[in-house]
Amino acid sequence: MNFAVDLLSVPRASPPLCLRARSREVDEGDLLRAVSRGPVPILLLDRDLRLVFANDAAAGALRLSRPALIGGSLAELLPHTAVLARHAMELLDRGRPTLECEIGHAGRHYQLSVNPLTTAGQVEGMIVAATDITRRHRATRQLRAAARRLAARTRCDHLTQLMNRRGLDLALRQKTKSASRMREPLSVLMADIDWFKSYNDEYGHLAGDHCIRRIAKCLRTCIESAGGEAARYGGEEFVAVLPGISRADATSIAERFRAEVEALEIAHGFSLYEVVTVSVGAASLGPAITDLPTDWYREGILSAADDALYCAKADGRNRVRSFGWRL
Numbered sequence: 001m002n003f004a005v006d007l008l009s010v011p012r013a014s015p016p017l018c019l020r021a022r023s024r025e026v027d028e029g030d031l032l033r034a035v036s037r038g039p040v041p042i043l044l045l046d047r048d049l050r051l052v053f054a055n056d057a058a059a060g061a062l063r064l065s066r067p068a069l070i071g072g073s074l075a076e077l078l079p080h081t082a083v084l085a086r087h088a089m090e091l092l093d094r095g096r097p098t099l100e101c102e103i104g105h106a107g108r109h110y111q112l113s114v115n116p117l118t119t120a121g122q123v124e125g126m127i128v129a130a131t132d133i134t135r136r137h138r139a140t141r142q143l144r145a146a147a148r149r150l151a152a153r154t155r156c157d158h159l160t161q162l163m164n165r166r167g168l169d170l171a172l173r174q175k176t177k178s179a180s181r182m183r184e185p186l187s188v189l190m191a192d193i194d195w196f197k198s199y200n201d202e203y204g205h206l207a208g209d210h211c212i213r214r215i216a217k218c219l220r221t222c223i224e225s226a227g228g229e230a231a232r233y234g235g236e237e238f239v240a241v242l243p244g245i246s247r248a249d250a251t252s253i254a255e256r257f258r259a260e261v262e263a264l265e266i267a268h269g270f271s272l273y274e275v276v277t278v279s280v281g282a283a284s285l286g287p288a289i290t291d292l293p294t295d296w297y298r299e300g301i302l303s304a305a306d307d308a309l310y311c312a313k314a315d316g317r318n319r320v321r322s323f324g325w326r327l
Helices: 015-023 028-037 056-062 079-093 134-154 165-182 196-203 205-224 247-263 294-314
Strands: 042-046 051-054 099-105 108-119 122-132 186-193 229-232 237-243 278-285 320-325
Touching: 042 056, 051 056, 056 122, 079 099, 079 108, 079 122, 108 134, 165 186, 165 229, 165 237, 165 294, 186 196, 186 205, 186 247, 186 294, 196 205, 205 229, 205 237, 205 247, 237 247, 247 278, 247 320, 278 294, 294 320
Parallel strands: 278 320
Antiparallel strands: 042 051, 042 122, 099 108, 108 122, 186 237, 186 278, 229 237
16 A cells, blocks of 8 residues: 655745655555554454554553553453444444444543444444543533533522522422323422511511521421422512422421421511411312323412412411312
């Protein structure tokens, strides 16, 4: 195999350079030495996935000497790539001209380019070139992590670290779809701090923010064992989503939350109870029927919880009221 270098584009002003270029030939030995010493790891595999050639870069990446690699089985050298290599051989046999994929090895990431080695039209093996993409992979992973953090911040209330309205809507969509699909109950709590405007006016907004944070922490503690998620719905309103929780259990959780808020003993001179309290409305659906639209569940259950909260306030506040249906 000979390669003649023909530099026809070189200006005529340099005839000696042209003559030297035309006379220079690269034989197979030169080519093999160039590949052997190149920076890109290269492997040649036969049909049995045994190595017949590995350059210095490949030996370095595999942390073995080149003599130790030659004749070795890919299944023994890189067990996690053997299935992938067999699949690649099948695709090459079907006429695929080249394949690309990514793998991880020894803490680094590589993009593989796989091409067939053919004799008289028959695939006799494959040549694999590996490009180290570790830095790009790390950068991509960091960007994805940053995107996840940013997305989480758009769904989080900065004061309480609970979900905000956007986060609640997404969570409720997921939970109603799951309840509908699994035919499980779903409950929602809606809570409101009693006489909170008077509290803010009397004690100031900083005290009001501190009060909201304490009640948010109390709500999170009360629902986390039940697998619930909490959100700040408005200024002093909170919502908790309780998947798989029946009306009776939801009412029990709501009552525990109400009692624990009262037990905080946050002084409130404009409350009938002399401390900060909450009114809670609970609504439950279930087991859900799959042929009803999930939008109906989401809007209906929030509306029902809001109605139950209204009843709790109308009955004197600092209490729990609940609605429930079996659909």
